């Protein structure tokens with residue numbers, strides 16, 4: 001039995017504020033779950049994060065308040081937290097006084113998203129994310145599946161699906177094929193289940209799609225090994241969803257900004273058949289020279305455009 005944790009990075013809206021939409025799923029065998037969860041918790045404990053959610057995009061940002069505090073890096077954790085909280089309170093009061101309500105609301109929201117991380121300098125937060133990525137890279141039994149949609153390319157195609165529907169169908173197909181292709185005794189099926197970050201809109205749509213796939217297959221494969229419709233969980237409470245978030249983030253930042261350090265780690269886990277990357281696809285123009293597309297082309301056939 002395999003669990004595939006799914007999360008998205010970027011927005012499927014067109015044009016939206018990201019050039020790419022990524023749907024990423026990381027699969028592990030159920031008998032490895034305990035050690036994965038323990039490894040994640042150990043990293044969180046080392047960084048004094050308790051059971052805070054690891055949300056990579058928020059961790060990687062610069063927090064201006066930290067730069068405004070003199071000798072911030074020299075303080076201990078509780079002093080850093082207190083100083084940032086004080087600085088943030090000042091900023092919010094200032095925004096209220098200047099009646100900038102829109103910015104006040106947005107700033108307050110941003111502060112809430114990063115409240116668990118204020119005791120870490122930016123360098124420490126980046127180191128934490130890299131530590132997690134290295135941890136995932138070391139999980140040799142884990143497989144990464146992802147659909148990376150270049151939205152400018154997507155809109156140039158005649159398609160009867162939305163960006164999100166295409167991405168979900170691809171993840172389901174690749175995970176299913178991975179389970180089917182795995183060497184196994186003839187009388188024993190490898191089963192898999194999707195576990196998804198909860199989101200009301202996505203939950204309804206993916207549940208309906210999955211029912212359809214169970215009834216009549218995807219465009220690429222019949223469904224024999226996947227069971228159930230996706231289970232939807234709270235990413236704040238489920239560590240492995242946070243790992244899927246990290247994988248999606250790493251793929252998107254590679255494709256959008258050519259950042260390779262996190263990508264190099266998580267891409268090691270992309271599902272491969274021989275030396276061809278079959279688990280991760282970049283849906284983009286034929287001539288793309290990125291490493292994901294190059295990984296598809298090794299057989300001399302560009303399956304990136306299929």
Ligand SMILES: [Zn+2]
Pocket residue numbers: 282284288289290291292293294
């Ligand atoms: Zn590419």
